[in-house]
Amino acid sequence: MTRFVDVGNMIRWVASQGTENVLAGMIGYLENDFARWETFDKIPRIASHTPFGVIELMPTSDHETYGFKYVNGHPSNPARGFQTVTAFGMLADVHNGYPTFLSEMTVLTALRTAATSAMVARKLARPDARRMALIGAGSQAEFQALAFHAALGITELSVWDTDPAAMEKFAGNVEPLGLHVTIAASAAAAVQDADIITTCTADKTKATILTAELVKPGVHLNAIGGDCPGKTELAAEILTLGDVFVEYEPQTRIEGEIQQMPADFPVTEFWQVLTGARPGRTSPSQVTIFDSVGFAIADFSGLRYVRDAVAGTEFAVDIDLVANPEDPKNLFGLVAAFSPVH
Numbered sequence: 001m002t003r004f005v006d007v008g009n010m011i012r013w014v015a016s017q018g019t020e021n022v023l024a025g026m027i028g029y030l031e032n033d034f035a036r037w038e039t040f041d042k043i044p045r046i047a048s049h050t051p052f053g054v055i056e057l058m059p060t061s062d063h064e065t066y067g068f069k070y071v072n073g074h075p076s077n078p079a080r081g082f083q084t085v086t087a088f089g090m091l092a093d094v095h096n097g098y099p100t101f102l103s104e105m106t107v108l109t110a111l112r113t114a115a116t117s118a119m120v121a122r123k124l125a126r127p128d129a130r131r132m133a134l135i136g137a138g139s140q141a142e143f144q145a146l147a148f149h150a151a152l153g154i155t156e157l158s159v160w161d162t163d164p165a166a167m168e169k170f171a172g173n174v175e176p177l178g179l180h181v182t183i184a185a186s187a188a189a190a191v192q193d194a195d196i197i198t199t200c201t202a203d204k205t206k207a208t209i210l211t212a213e214l215v216k217p218g219v220h221l222n223a224i225g226g227d228c229p230g231k232t233e234l235a236a237e238i239l240t241l242g243d244v245f246v247e248y249e250p251q252t253r254i255e256g257e258i259q260q261m262p263a264d265f266p267v268t269e270f271w272q273v274l275t276g277a278r279p280g281r282t283s284p285s286q287v288t289i290f291d292s293v294g295f296a297i298a299d300f301s302g303l304r305y306v307r308d309a310v311a312g313t314e315f316a317v318d319i320d321l322v323a324n325p326e327d328p329k330n331l332f333g334l335v336a337a338f339s340p341v342h
Ligand SMILES: NC(=O)c1ccc[n+]([C@@H]2O[C@H](COP(=O)([O-])OP(=O)(O)OC[C@H]3O[C@@H](n4cnc5c(N)ncnc54)[C@H](O)[C@@H]3O)[C@@H](O)[C@H]2O)c1
Pocket: 073, 075, 078, 084, 085, 109, 113, 135, 136, 137, 138, 139, 140, 141, 160, 161, 162, 163, 166, 200, 201, 202, 203, 207, 209, 223, 224, 225, 226, 227, 292, 293, 294, 295
C-alpha cells in the first residue's frame, strides 16, 4: 500500500501543527538534505513550454529513496480563475521501485519554497535584519512572511503588488498572526527601509520589478519569481551589486535571473555555504542575492518531512496504487479472476 496525503489532510495537518511550526520543522529536513547535496542524483528539471505556461517534472534520488514532483507555472491562470502553480509528488523505495508515499504539493510547494528561502536567508541576511519587503502578494506571499517570522524573527513587512486586492488579502491573512504590514504605493516605497527584499511576482516575461538604485548596501534579496526561460524579475544590473547564490547551478543558468548574464557569471551553490565550503555574507554592507528557481532536492525534503510527520496519524491514508498479484509473474491472473467465464 502507498500512503497518501490529499489536500484536505494536508490543510488539516498544517493547521493542527501551526504553519510556523511546520515551516521550522521543514527547514531542519532541508538543511539535512542540502548538507548531503553530493549524494543526490541531480538534473535540471524537465520542462514542457507552451504559450500558456510550463509543466515540469522534478526528479531526484539519494539512492535509498527516489522522489519527483509534477508542477505547473501559468501566470495568466488567476485571471481565468485558476492558480498559477499547482503540484503533486511522490517518494519511492529505490530497492524495489515501489511508490511508498504520494502527496498533494500545491500547499507543500508553497511551504517548501518559503522554508528554503528562510533557510538561505538565515545564513545570508544580516543577523540584525528586522524588516522585509514583499513584492508580489499572491499564493506564495503569506508562506514567505511566516517562514521569515519563524526562522529570522521578521515582524515588520511592507508589501507591493500591482493588484490592490492581493495586498489587502495578504494583510488580512498575516496581521491576525502577529505580523505588522504596511501596504506600499509602489515597489520603491515598499523596499525603502527593508533589510530583506522578497520578490515573488508572476509574469511570463522579462519583467523589471526592481531596479539597482532601489537595492541598498547590506540588503539580502530573496528572488523567487523568475524561474523560467524568458521569465525574470530583476534588472540585470542588480546581479552585479553583490554575490549571487543559487540552488543547482545548471538549472539556474537556464531558468534564473542569471539567464540575463554571461555563461561564466560567478555564482555559489547554497549547499556549499551551509557546509562551510564557501563563504556566505562576509560584511554588513554586502548585498546578497538568492536567485531561487526551486530545485528537486527541496521537494524531496518537503515530501520526506510530511511523510515522517504524518506516519501513524489520521492525516494519511493507504491507497491501492500498485497492482500486487500473489505470483509476481501472474499479473493477468488479477484480471482473469474478475473476467466472466465462457
Ligand atoms: N523559486 C521557487 O522555488 C518558486 C516556487 C513557487 C513559485 N515560484 C514562482 O513565484 C511566483 C509567484 O507565485 P505565486 O504562486 O504567488 O503566483 P500568483 O499568481 O498567485 O501571485 C503573483 C502576484 O504577482 C503580482 N504581480 C505580477 N506582476 C507584478 C509586478 N510587476 N509588480 C508587482 N506585483 C506583480 C500579481 O498581481 C500576483 O498577485 C511565480 O512566478 C512562480 O512561478 C517560485
